[in-house]
Amino acid sequence: MSSHHIIDDAKKKTSLAAGAGEQLMGGSRENLALLLNRDFRSLWTAGMLNWIVFGIEQLATSIYIFSITQSPLMVTSLVAARMIPMIILGSIAGAVSERLPGIPLLSFGYWTLAIVFFTLGAISVWGDIQLWHIFVGAFFTGTGLTLDNTVRRKAIGELASETALGPAMSLDITTLMLAMLLGPLVGGMLYEHAGLSGVYFCIGLCLVVAQAAIRKTLLPAVEKYHKERRLFSEIIEGIRYARSNRIITATLVITIVMNVFVLALYGLVPVVGIDVLKLKPSINGVLLASNGAGGFIGALLISIYGTQSQYRRYFFWGSLLLSASILAFSISTTFYLSVALLMVGGFGLAGFGTMQVALLLLETPSHLRARILGLLTVCIGVGPIGVLHVGYMAEIFGTVNGLSMIALEGIAIITIIGFVWPELRKT
Numbered sequence: 001m002s003s004h005h006i007i008d009d010a011k012k013k014t015s016l017a018a019g020a021g022e023q024l025m026g027g028s029r030e031n032l033a034l035l036l037n038r039d040f041r042s043l044w045t046a047g048m049l050n051w052i053v054f055g056i057e058q059l060a061t062s063i064y065i066f067s068i069t070q071s072p073l074m075v076t077s078l079v080a081a082r083m084i085p086m087i088i089l090g091s092i093a094g095a096v097s098e099r100l101p102g103i104p105l106l107s108f109g110y111w112t113l114a115i116v117f118f119t120l121g122a123i124s125v126w127g128d129i130q131l132w133h134i135f136v137g138a139f140f141t142g143t144g145l146t147l148d149n150t151v152r153r154k155a156i157g158e159l160a161s162e163t164a165l166g167p168a169m170s171l172d173i174t175t176l177m178l179a180m181l182l183g184p185l186v187g188g189m190l191y192e193h194a195g196l197s198g199v200y201f202c203i204g205l206c207l208v209v210a211q212a213a214i215r216k217t218l219l220p221a222v223e224k225y226h227k228e229r230r231l232f233s234e235i236i237e238g239i240r241y242a243r244s245n246r247i248i249t250a251t252l253v254i255t256i257v258m259n260v261f262v263l264a265l266y267g268l269v270p271v272v273g274i275d276v277l278k279l280k281p282s283i284n285g286v287l288l289a290s291n292g293a294g295g296f297i298g299a300l301l302i303s304i305y306g307t308q309s310q311y312r313r314y315f316f317w318g319s320l321l322l323s324a325s326i327l328a329f330s331i332s333t334t335f336y337l338s339v340a341l342l343m344v345g346g347f348g349l350a351g352f353g354t355m356q357v358a359l360l361l362l363e364t365p366s367h368l369r370a371r372i373l374g375l376l377t378v379c380i381g382v383g384p385i386g387v388l389h390v391g392y393m394a395e396i397f398g399t400v401n402g403l404s405m406i407a408l409e410g411i412a413i414i415t416i417i418g419f420v421w422p423e424l425r426k427t
Contacts, residue, residue: 049210055183060191076391080384082142087381110211121200169358170303180292188285238371250421261410264386294346316424318351330403
């Protein structure tokens with residue numbers, strides 16, 4: 001090789017290294033700028049508390065329900081109760097959030113949820129708690145997640161510039177993963193030492209703190225496009241835009257598949273911990289938290305090193321990795337292997353969860369984002385179909401066989417989607 005070729009190659013490598021360094025430094029600067037923004041931090045904190053509530057309530061009530069009924073179907077029905085508000089209220093909440101100020105709407109939601117859970121805690125202390133009370137609590141948890149997906153994330157999109165949308169969503173999902181780590185740990189210990197009443201009082205307190213965190217948050221003024229429009233027309237406009245954009249369509253389709261065939265399986269993780277691995281509530285919390293630990297590390301790496309050109313691939317391959325990990329978990333019979341598999345699955349969840357929202361925001365004009373996020377919430381809300389299917393399969397074929405069969409279905413369908421929408425696999 002001539003000296004000229006060697007020099008040219010060296011220049012190219014130097015240029016590539018410099019470009020990578022600039023990308024890394026740029027991502028770090030964007031992350032730092034977001035974290036230094038008080039309004040972003042307040043929304044970030046509220047989101048973390050809301051998802052910690054989800055983790056606490058999910059684990060504790062699942063253990064309680066299974067201990068009373070010994071029915072996987074009843075446990076997955078509880079998961080369905082959390083998702084019903086998403087499919088009923090998702091699109092409506094997205095459109096309403098464009099008409100009403102986001103922060104007062106969030107505050108009202110947090111106060112309402114806090115009152116509900118303090119009431120449930122009091123009922124539990126009196127010893128009169130019934131199964132339907134627990135299902136009501138799960139329904140209101142789902143209502144809180146609906147507000148989070150539409151109102152709070154729309155507010156984060158308004159605070160972040162176009163170039164910082166990816167890092168903003170990565171940081172937000174990093175928080176979600178941290179909450180998925182902390183929620184089950186806290187939920188397992190609380191349930192073991194303080195019972196269901198302690199769980200509900202802790203949830204109410206978390207929601208009060210979340211409301212206090214966003215109380216003084218200020219959002220930038222945005223132009224309103226809907227003053228002369230009817231609510232239903234705005235929802236239809238959002239659906240039409242989603243259908244016209246292949247990336248948005250593919251993202252929503254994979255979201256449906258993941259919630260029906262993969263994420264629905266998480267409802268049975270506490271059942272596996274009790275029925276197969278024979279774990280105490282606190283150790284069961286460690287099992288579920290391991291997924292959050294992997295997700296937290298994965299989301300953190302994406303927020304620092306992730307490049308926008310790779311977002312679609314993170315989303316697609318993350319979905320497949322999570323599905324494969326759940327399949328492997330379903331046939332594991334040892335605690336440590338199960339923890340390792342769920343942690344690996346957390347990396348896939350980070351890719352799926354982070355890019356799910358980031359892709360939609362990047363592909364959507366600002367005045368339609370709340371409606372597209374509302375559609376996303378509806379797609380997440382189809383999960384009851386999956387969780388009831390999972391519960392039925394677990395009742396008929398056993399917990400392990402039911403998990404394995406549905407995970408295989410999810411992997412097959414996601415693979416087909418990768419060929420129908422090849423742009424998801426390409427940069």
